Amino acid sequence: MAVEAKIIDHIRTVLEAFGTTYLTENGALKKNKLINDLDKYNKELMMALLADEFIRKTYTEKIADVEVFKVNQFVEMLEYKSYWEDSYTKYSNKIGLTAGGKFIDEATDVVLDFPYKDTVLKAGMTKEDLDKTDDADEPFLNEVLAKAEIDELLEPKVLVNAKRYDVNGVADATSINDTDNLIIKGNNLLALHSLKERYAGKVKLIYLDPPYNTGNDSFQYNDRFNHATWLTFMKNRIELAQELLSNDGHIIIQTDDNEQAYLKVLMDSIFGQNNYVNTISVLFKNIAGASGGGEDKRLKKNIEYLTIYAKNYEYSRPFNDVYDLKEVSKLVKEMRENGVSWKYTSVLTNPGIPEYIGSTVDGAGNEIKLFKRNNFEIKSISKLMKENNLTEEEAYSKYGNQAFQTAMPQSSIRPTVMEKYNEIESNPNELMSIKYVPRTGRNKGKVYEQFYKGPKFRLFAWLKDVSIEKNGHLFKAEKQGTFWNFVGSTKNVNKEGKVAFPNGKKPEELLSRIIKMTTDKDMK
Structure with missing residues (x-):
């Protein structure tokens, strides 16, 4: 048996032990999934491959008495199309764009690419956090070159000045229970990393309302890499959000049309296209009251978007019906x-x-x-x-x-x-x-x-x-799809909660609908 054919048989034997994770029910290789897990050094996958003596001898090398798995060579072999004629080919029951005989969403050399993509951006969103002028000069910490700095930045932080609000008023909090409702003031990246150990894999719903990167909001990174910087900012936080979500949880991110298309591509790359659920269009203003370039070459903006992904669509719960009253x-x-x-x-x-x-x-x-x-x-x-x-x-x-x-x-x-x-x-x-x-x-x-x-x-x-x-009044309830009208709620938003926001405040009714749609009372 040729070496190439033999290595394929050994790899297939190893992958079959993972069920349909890397092979379809028909035995076709899920090449993109396999390469992605190799890039992440998936522990179970690496151990299974190296446990095969033939694979280990073929793709490992001893350097300074340490056995090193030559992942790049292994991936190159996987990408050689003629080895895998029963995997993804042009004869697959699929239509799409191809390059070099591969569908571009299956080619590992086609990626969402932007400057600073392998970095961490702290990105404080207030003047107090930034402590700088509008031209932000925050360093982009590369995951390889600045590992020590990143480890220090993202290690759990001590929460200070904790207060407990209850029927008795306000008092200093000496401890936090898992059932407590928390409001944390601070940089969201640092706060989420500090909560990760306690809440990883337990969160049913994550709602993100990030800066929209319009040039007029708090995302004041206005150099020529502004777009890429925003994507880096989002990538750092979305990857962490994925860790926090439970297997049946959902993440909902609110944006306008300025970055929504790129956010969708970024979410596909992190959560996977198969976990995309919906994009909801939310009407916030009638045209007469909408701001934006209605006087020039653009239509006025009066719509925002809720982009929804499941942690694992297969195990996610159906949405509860939502109504407009x-x-x-x-x-x-x-x-x-x-x-x-x-x-x-x-x-x-x-x-x-x-x-x-x-x-x-x-x-x-x-x-x-x-x-x-x-x-x-x-x-x-x-x-x-x-x-x-x-x-x-x-x-x-x-x-x-x-x-x-x-x-x-x-x-x-x-x-x-x-x-x-x-x-x-x-x-x-x-x-x-x-x-x-x-x-x-x-x-x-x-x-x-x-x-x-x-x-x-x-x-x-x-x-x-x-x-x-x-409250003694009868309301007609109309079931809602992916278009929500919140013009009425937006008009009174500044009066809600007795909390002032300079801009971007969202109606309580919108947040209530999102919570009711994705969760149940007392659900675990």
């Missing part, structure tokens, strides 16, 4: 002014007395019970306003849970119910209901009651199913 009375008025019809205008003020008339079954053979509703009462919102001398807001606050509209859904149950009802009853339907256990949807697995009105069996759609009651 609008007070029903104000929404009705707004729709009326825009000539849009508001449908939830009827109220089932009395559901009547249910009379069981028979049963049928759904497609799975499960029972559906049918009831005729006797002596029911339905009134319009406008009639209830007149009868009870109520404003529209008061009427919806009082009767909102009984308000409904009717629809003609395309479902398998409705025709079955219609057929069974008409078989049993000689008179046309006025109002009837059914009770059954849905197999899908929000009411899956529990007994649910549905109402049908009139001879066409129009289904009740309840306002309570799409609304939330808060």
Whole structure:
């Protein structure tokens, strides 16, 4: 057997012990993953390779009685395409840009490259931290040349002037518990490194609101490498954030469009493309109030972005639904002014007395019970306003849970119910209901009651199913996707928290939504 073929067989045998980490289910080599872990001197991988006698003899050399693994030669062998015709080739079931016969996202010689990429940037973000003029002269500490300085910079620091805030007021804190909520004032890179030993692998959500590098914010590194400096600043902190995240955790970074595209590439290189989740566009200003170059060659900026990655997408938890809330009375008025019809205008003020008339079954053979509703009462919102001398807001606050509209859904149950009802009853339907256990949807697995009105069996759609009651007011809840409107919250942001920010302050409602979307109360 040729040496080349023999080394391939030995490598494949070693890699098979790692399951699908380095080989696909079809046996193809995940070359990029393997080379990346070799570059990081992955302990388990290196030990497994060197445990193979043939690999060790082929790719190690003794220098001053120390056995050295020739990683560069090993990687060069991996990159030689003809050795690995069953790995990534142009015949792969994939479309993309190639260079030299390789897809560029699989070629290790195609990287996100910028000056200072192998350095640590302390980057204090206030004048007190910087202690310098606008032209920052902070040294870029190279990971190889300045290892001692970096080790000293990033070693855990003592937290001083700790205060504890509770129902009894403010007092000096003598200790910190894992359940404490912490606010740390200081350089974020140093603070995070100081917390790493206690919180590594435990954090469910990391939200970063870095300087946007617009030239007008606190990132005052305004030399010709400003863009590369910002990426270095972010790389140092994102790599640390990845260590802090739990296996099912998420990181969310807020930026504008100035660096968002490069941030996405940087995040791909650190977290991996397969762990990208979403990019959410957040509307903060209407055009009339937006700042920016609307008078020159650019459109005014009124959107910012939330870039979301999972630590490990395979194990990440599904997001909780998030909603945009609008007070029903104000929404009705707004729709009326825009000539849009508001449908939830009827109220089932009395559901009547249910009379069981028979049963049928759904497609799975499960029972559906049918009831005729006797002596029911339905009134319009406008009639209830007149009868009870109520404003529209008061009427919806009082009767909102009984308000409904009717629809003609395309479902398998409705025709079955219609057929069974008409078989049993000689008179046309006025109002009837059914009770059954849905197999899908929000009411899956529990007994649910549905109402049908009139001879066409129009289904009740309840306002309570799409609304939330808060402080005695009814709000329509509209499920949100990747476009969030926070114009209203931004207008009052300076009044929140009794904390002054010179710029960049984010609405509490936005932070609350992010936390509710990615975590659950008391989750571990």
